[in-house]
Amino acid sequence: MSRAQDLFPTRLERKLGMFERLDPVVHTPEERLSDGPLTADQVREFDDRGFLFFESFFDKSEMEKFIQELQEYEEDEDLKLSEGTILEPGKEEIRSIFGIHEISKRFDRLTRDPHLLKIVRQLLDSEVYIHQSRINYKPGFKGKGFNWHSDFETWHSEDGMPRMRCLSCSIVMTDNNEFNGPLMLIPGSHKYFIPCVGRTPEDNYKESLKIQDLGVPDGASLTHLMNENAIEAPKGPAGSLIIFECNTLHGSNANMSCWPRSNLFFVYNSVHNTLTEPFCGNKPRPQFLANRTNWDPLKPVND
Amino acid sequence: MSRAQDLFPTRLERKLGMFERLDPVVHTPEERLSDGPLTADQVREFDDRGFLFFESFFDKSEMEKFIQELQEYEEDEDLKLSEGTILEPGKEEIRSIFGIHEISKRFDRLTRDPHLLKIVRQLLDSEVYIHQSRINYKPGFKGKGFNWHSDFETWHSEDGMPRMRCLSCSIVMTDNNEFNGPLMLIPGSHKYFIPCVGRTPEDNYKESLKIQDLGVPDGASLTHLMNENAIEAPKGPAGSLIIFECNTLHGSNANMSCWPRSNLFFVYNSVHNTLTEPFCGNKPRPQFLANRTNWDPLKPVND
Numbered sequence: 190m191s192r193a194q195d196l197f198p199t200r201l202e203r204k205l206g207m208f209e210r211l212d213p214v215v216h217t218p219e220e221r222l223s224d225g226p227l228t229a230d231q232v233r234e235f236d237d238r239g240f241l242f243f244e245s246f247f248d249k250s251e252m253e254k255f256i257q258e259l260q261e262y263e264e265d266e267d268l269k270l271s272e273g274t275i276l277e278p279g280k281e282e283i284r285s286i287f288g289i290h291e292i293s294k295r296f297d298r299l300t301r302d303p304h305l306l307k308i309v310r311q312l313l314d315s316e317v318y319i320h321q322s323r324i325n326y327k328p329g330f331k332g333k334g335f336n337w338h339s340d341f342e343t344w345h346s347e348d349g350m351p352r353m354r355c356l357s358c359s360i361v362m363t364d365n366n367e368f369n370g371p372l373m374l375i376p377g378s379h380k381y382f383i384p385c386v387g388r389t390p391e392d393n394y395k396e397s398l399k400i401q402d403l404g405v406p407d408g409a410s411l412t413h414l415m416n417e418n419a420i421e422a423p424k425g426p427a428g429s430l431i432i433f434e435c436n437t438l439h440g441s442n443a444n445m446s447c448w449p450r451s452n453l454f455f456v457y458n459s460v461h462n463t464l465t466e467p468f469c470g471n472k473p474r475p476q477f478l479a480n481r482t483n484w485d486p487l488k489p490v491n492d
Numbered sequence: 493m494s495r496a497q498d499l500f501p502t503r504l505e506r507k508l509g510m511f512e513r514l515d516p517v518v519h520t521p522e523e524r525l526s527d528g529p530l531t532a533d534q535v536r537e538f539d540d541r542g543f544l545f546f547e548s549f550f551d552k553s554e555m556e557k558f559i560q561e562l563q564e565y566e567e568d569e570d571l572k573l574s575e576g577t578i579l580e581p582g583k584e585e586i587r588s589i590f591g592i593h594e595i596s597k598r599f600d601r602l603t604r605d606p607h608l609l610k611i612v613r614q615l616l617d618s619e620v621y622i623h624q625s626r627i628n629y630k631p632g633f634k635g636k637g638f639n640w641h642s643d644f645e646t647w648h649s650e651d652g653m654p655r656m657r658c659l660s661c662s663i664v665m666t667d668n669n670e671f672n673g674p675l676m677l678i679p680g681s682h683k684y685f686i687p688c689v690g691r692t693p694e695d696n697y698k699e700s701l702k703i704q705d706l707g708v709p710d711g712a713s714l715t716h717l718m719n720e721n722a723i724e725a726p727k728g729p730a731g732s733l734i735i736f737e738c739n740t741l742h743g744s745n746a747n748m749s750c751w752p753r754s755n756l757f758f759v760y761n762s763v764h765n766t767l768t769e770p771f772c773g774n775k776p777r778p779q780f781l782a783n784r785t786n787w788d789p790l791k792p793v794n795d
Contacts, residue, residue, distance in 0.1 A: 330711055334746065367670060368723045373748065408633055412750035420671045420749060442745045443637065445676065446723060447715035 196352075197345050197382050200403065200469050205384040207410045212353040214239070214379060214434055216314035216459075226307050235312060239379030239437035242423035246305075246430035247360065256362055256427065258295060259324060259451055262286060273477035275398045282331050285398060288477040289453070290322040300455050303489035305358060308432065309457045313354055316486035320344070320355060320458035321478060324362070326451050327370050332444035334370060336401045337411055339378075340456070341435040342385060343404050347393065348479035349465040353379075355435040355458040362451040365424045369450035370441045372431060375411075376418040378438035383410045389469040394478060406438065414438065460486055499655075500648050500685050503706065503772050508687040510713045515656040517542065517682060517737055519617035519762075529610050538615060542682030542740035545726035549608075549733035550663065559665055559730065561598060562627060562754055565589060576780035578701045585634050588701060591780040592756065593625040603758050606792035608661060611735065612760045616657055619789035623647070623658060623761035624781060627665070629754050630673050635747035637673060639704045640714055642681075643759070644738040645688060646707050649772040650696065651782035656682075657762040658738040665754040668727050672753040673744045675734060678714075679721040681741035686713045692772040697781060709741065717741065763789055 196211055215222075215236040222229040227241075235241050263283055268274055273287040290297040299305075300319050309317055326332065340357065344350040365371040383406040397403060423431055433439060435456075444450050463484050467473055476482060499514055518525075518539040525532040530544075538544050565571055566586055572579065576590040593600040602608075603622050612620055629635065643660065647653040668674040686709040700706060726734055736742060738759075747753050766787050770776055779785060 329715070334748065337748070367725065368676065373671065408750070412632070415750045422670065440748060442748055445637065445640070445743060445745050447711065447718045 195468050197342075197384075197468070199342055199384040200346050200389045201384055201386055202388065204386055204407065207381045207383040210353060210380055210382055210436060215312055216354060217311060218314070224311065226304065227311055232312065235432070235434070238376040240374050240376070240431060240433035242425070243430040244425040245428050247428035249427045252362060252427045255295060255299070255453075256451075258293060259326075259362060262292075263326060272475065277331065277333055278399045282328050283326050284333070285323050285325050287321065287323045289324050290319060290455070296322070296453070298490050301487050301490040303491060306487060306489045309356065309358065312356060312432070313457070313459045315354065315459040315461055317457040317459055318480065318484050318487055319455060320350070320480050321454075321456040323454050324451060325454065326449065327441075327444045328449050329369070329444060329447040332370060332450065334442045335440050336405050337438055337440040338401060338404050338406070339383065339436045339438055342383070344435065344479065346389060346404070346469040347467050347471065347474055349467045349473065350458070350462065351465055352462055353434070353436050354462040355456065357433050357435065358455045358457065359431040359433070360453040360455075361425060361427055361429040361431075362453055363449050364426050365429070365450055365452070366446070366448065367422070367424065368446040369448045370444040371422045371424055371450065372439055372441050372452060373420050373422045374433060375414050375420055375438040378414045378418070379434040379436040381414070382436065383407070389471055391471050393471075394474050411438070460484055498771050500645075500771070502645050502687045503649050503692045504687055504689055505691065507689055507710065510684045510686040513656060513683055513685055513739060518615055519657060520614060521617070527614065529607065530614055535615065538735070538737070541679040543677050543679070543734060543736035545728070546733040547728040548731050550731035552730045555665060555730045558598060558602070558756075559754075561596060562629075562665060565595075566629060575778065580634065580636055581702045585631050586629050587636070588626050588628050590624065590626045592627050593622060593758070599625070599756070601793050604790050604793040606794060609790060609792045612659065612661065615659060615735070616760065616762045618657065618762040618764055620760040620762055621783065621787050621790055622758060623653070623783050624757075624759040626757050627754060628757065629752065630744075630747045631752050632672070632747060632750040635673060635753065637745045638743050639708050640741055640743040641704060641707050641709070642686065642739045642741055645686070647738065647782065649692060649707070650770050650774065650777055652768040652770045652776065653761070653765065654768055655765055656737070656739050657765040659760055660736050660738065661758045661760065662734040662736070663756040663758075664728060664730055664732040664734075665756055666752050667729050668732070668753055668755070669749070669751065670725070670727065671749040672751045673747040674725045674727055674753065675742055675744050675755060676723050676725045677736060678717050678723055678741040681717045681721070682737040682739040684717070685739065686710070692774055694774050696774075697777050714741070763787055
């Protein structure tokens with residue numbers, strides 16, 4: 190594949206310094222910032238910090254049926270053998286299930302929750318589709334962490350996502366507290382692209398989804414950003430929601446508590462930002478990681 | 493070695509349930525509880541929860557020379573080869589330096605700080621000596637965690653410490669925050685002894701000081717204690733102090749931040765509780781882990 194220029198070069202043989210992002214964070218023009226459902230202040234906060242936290246966005250009781258379904262999946266031996274299911278390194282525990290909205294009607298409907306969808310459309314100023322969905326289990330005592338990374342860095346290099354016009358909604362399925370490995374984010378980090386060192390091997394995802402080594406920003410860049418804006422780990426009961434921009438650096442620590450931490454992730458991409466060939470030059474990753482077959486705009490359920 | 497009965501059986505081939513501790517936590521009789529320097533309330537808190545936290549016990553500026561000395565050790569190649577220096581698994585970073593008070597006059601004097609020593613003597617109602625000292629470095633991005641454990645469980649089985657009349661003072665040498673792997677404790681856990689499963693191999697310490705597998709309580713017991721009293725992770729600036737009982741369950745997570753977390757530990761044992769042969773039946777561990785040669789009562793410096 191030959192391309193004129195890769196705007197977000199990464200997985201390089203030599204280090205290249207971080208640079209300011211080229212794309213807007215909030216795609217909504219100023220005059221429509223207050224059109225809702227988010228207030229103009231909330232939109233500006235997302236623009237500035239790269240994420241928004243909504244404690245109890247859904248009521249805990251609304252989550253019960255979802256949680257029950259997830260518990261059933263956790264004990265489903267067939268599902269453990271499925272390609273979209275990632276196990277903990279060397280272990281029997283499920284780390285992630287990808288394509289959860291394709292496995293379950295209930296979760297599929299949740300991707301089209303009217304309130305959620307309106308917020309996403311407001312921020313991206315566009316119709317959207319699901320690029321990826323997953324549940325990250327993090328069982329008590331056993332759940333390992335996720336190293337610092339920008340999702341966009343991977344999705345661009347390994348999946349061919351052209352630009353930054355995409356975001357993740359993470360719905361907390363179990364109470365997240367200080368000790369069960371909550372999502373950590375670096376506010377403001379979404380404003381920079383950090384090229385990472387190291388060529389991407391074919392089928393890298395088979396390792397990277399267990400332990401991520403490639404696509405982890407260098408220590409100097411991370412230190413710079415952490416010293417500038419610190420780290421935040423929003424905590425709250427089941428039903429809480431974190432919306433974060435596709436280039437916001439995030440990670441999480443191991444779960445050393447007895448309390449499981451399951452977080453659901455829906456990745457919404459703008460229909461104007463559909464996938465091309467992977468920029469790393471490898472063959473595309475499987476559909477369960479990067480949707481290449483259904484880019485129809487999502488329609489809100491019950492509307 | 494034959495003994496009538498081991499009061500704290502552990503490292504067993506079969507699981508044995510947890511049981512209430514046999515020894516008092518606070519050894520001071522009720523009528524002398526207010527004799528200071530701790531108030532009777534503080535003593536009761538220690539008795540009930542198994543630890544006390546003193547934010548900025550020492551002034552940050554008092555710590556500067558200590559911190560500088562620790563930074564010098566971190567870059568000392570000779571020290572990396574010393575038996576009392578433990579490196580991170582497969583890495584070049586220093587994880588711990590044992591016997592810090594024997595390496596450094598400055599740290600030796602700190603073990604005999606009059607205020608600190610008075611508190612320790614009050615809680616143990618006894619003259620004391622240093623059973624072990626160490627610095628745990630936890631460098632930014634690289635520092636790994638410590639699994640849940642009771643120090644007493646190891647000191648009893650591997651070092652022959654007869655009873656629970658011992659405590660640790662942990663002095664925070666760098667600011668401890670939510671993200672650099674602060675010490676976590678389970679309040680109230682010191683009231684129970686949890687026998688652990690698994691025979692102790694000879695020279696177990698060569699592995700256990702890097703990654704602890706043996707001597708980690710079972711999940712059911714940990715879950716029970718965490719659900720009863722949760723987990724706490726005291727945070728504060730350099731110079732803060734955590735005093736915790738030798739049987740209080742504690743651990744810490746990896747340091748995923750850029751901010752190093754170095755904690756100093758002085759273990760004070762009662763002179764009425766000096767070491768015997770290890771209860772696991774192995775040969776004693778090295779002197780840098782378990783002092784068997786100098787049980788003279790510590791005298792306060794500058795008094």
